[in-house]
Amino acid sequence: MIPLYKPFMPETPQINEILKSGQLAYGKYGRAFEEQLSHYFETSNVLVTNTFNMAILVALTTLDVKAGDTVIVSPMACLASTQPLLSIGVIVQWADVDPMTGTLSPESVRSLMNIKPKAIIHNHYCGYPGHIDEINAIGNEFGIPVIDDGIEAFGSEYKGKKIGNVGSDVTIFSFNPVRIPNTLDGGAVIFKDDKLFEKSKLIRDAGIDRTQFRDNLGEISPNCDITMIGHSATPMEINTYIGTQQMENVDSLLSTQRENAKLWKQWYASNLNGKPIENHNSNPNFWVFGILAEDKIEMIKEMRSKGYYASGVHINNNIYSVFGKSDFLPGVEYFSNHFVAVPSGWWVDLKDELNV
Structure with a gap:
């Protein structure tokens, strides 16, 4: 039986060297992978995370979505795209989908504007892009950020541009084993707004500003305040190294x-x-x-x-x-x-x- 999904794994000659290097946390391969993604999507505002779950949470936290806020979501999505919202107390408001594509119905989304949602998550079902211009126009009209959920849509294009650079406020991707590329596990977040991107880098790393976190002795500095909620979402070097090799293919x-x-x-x-x-x-x-x-x-x-x-x-x-x-x-x-x-x-x- 020919499988529906199958993990791809390229040659990874540096794995053993990385494992013995003592440098396993986010570092040169993490930055290299982000640079490759930035080139691929033609935007510099790309952030890699250790899981797709964390990509979602970093995106929502950066947008100040909190417990009790309502987010419009498509029911036609991987459960990995929807369950994380409940973990931070978000109220999920389902919108209907276009029956011919399985992606958000603009008419249904518009009809929900009276509930004053904090964000719209636009899932591109199984890699098929949805009604992007229409959903983004609704978000712009009502001042609501649109998150493109590209969990299965890496490389998909809309009007000649890749999902990740089609005008949406935020885009999230999954790099789990059956995605392309895969990093064993991981995710990415892309922000259209430069200020939100800078904010997200702190949120990905527990709210820490690494330029001030340690003093001249290398001790944690009491003068470095933590001012925002963050997550432990930085990726490991093994994962991002695999990502760099995946991008070659x-x-x-x-x-x-x-x-x-x-x-x-x-x-x-x-x-x-x-x-x-x-x-x-x-x-x-x-x-x-x-x-x-x-x-x-x-x-x-x-x-x-x-x-x-x-x-x-x-x-x-x-x-x-x-x-x-x-x-x-x-x-x-x-x-x-x-x-x-x-x-x-x-x-x-x-x-x-x-x-x-």
């Missing part, structure tokens, strides 16, 4: 995934049970290849019988009681009942198998 891996997507599109052109997700103004990374199936269960069975591990990937998070009562959301209901993903990753060779 990102373009070729994404190219393979996009070539596989073209073949899937040709194959599904003659399959009456499903049609591909349409890419409005976007070029997804095709972390998976998404289909809207007439019969979801039958499509999953059909593709697995052909040797491809098909799946719905995520379940709509508004079913979980931990988030409290949820209203019926028709777009979420439709998308959740029809979405199927098939493998399109770098490990899949479709040219001979699909005969298209």
Whole structure:
């Protein structure tokens, strides 16, 4: 069975040297990885974290989102994107999604402006960019920051620009094992605003200003005050070193995934049970290849019988009681009942198998 996900790992010849160096905390490889990401996204305001969970918390803390604040969120997301909000006491307000894409419905988001949310988190489901201009316009109109949740969208593009540099206030990424790139575990935050970026660097490191933290003897200085809530979110050198090696392969891996997507599109052109997700103004990374199936269960069975591990990937998070009562959301209901993903990753060779 061809898997839906598979971790990629390049050659990592410096691992043993790093392990024996005694320099395991955030250092030269952490900075090098951030520089690579800055070049990739064409922005200098990139911060790497030790987990995706911490990327979310650093982003929210930097935006002064606190316990009791309401944040608009899509139920069609990985649970890793939504659970961290509850850990700091945020009230999750579900918005509906476009039933054809699984991403936030601008009309639904606009209808929730009366509750005065503190932020909007815009998940780009399985790497398929959502209605970015429309959601950002709502955020700008009402003075509410928009966080692009790119947990599965590294390398995805919208109107010729990469997610991470499409005008949103903040973008978050995951580098867990089945993402590209992966650092075993990790995340990143990108800020559009320079002042917020500078603030986030302190928040990532427990609120510490390292230029003043120690005195001339190397002792912790009592004159260095901690003025804001922070997190222990700096990455380890092993992880970021792996990230630097991953970045050398990102373009070729994404190219393979996009070539596989073209073949899937040709194959599904003659399959009456499903049609591909349409890419409005976007070029997804095709972390998976998404289909809207007439019969979801039958499509999953059909593709697995052909040797491809098909799946719905995520379940709509508004079913979980931990988030409290949820209203019926028709777009979420439709998308959740029809979405199927098939493998399109770098490990899949479709040219001979699909005969298209």
